[in-house]
Amino acid sequence: MNNIVAGYRKMAGLTQKEMAQELNVSEGTYRNKEKGNSFFKQNEIDKFYNLVKKTNSKITIDDIFFTYKPTQKDAKERGGLIDKHKAK
DSSP states (O other), X not given: OHHHHHHHHHHTXXXXXXXHHHHTSOHHHHHHHXXXXXXXXXXXXXXXXXXXXXXXXXXXXXXXXXXXXXXXXXXXXXXOOOOTTTOO
């Protein structure tokens, strides 16, 4: 997830520090969310989306937050199996 979210943040022209300020969280908290170590709250998703949408009105929330494709590493970390053809 982190590459997708980070990419959209960068597209909006914001640093991690600036996005953290926009979302009213610490830079460390934001960094953990962007890395996928913690979850974005709904209000943070909405705010992030509205900031990014200013740069491209065709972007959807799904494009940013719900295009996750699990990897084999993700499956191992979560203790589950995934279809190898669907994983990266």
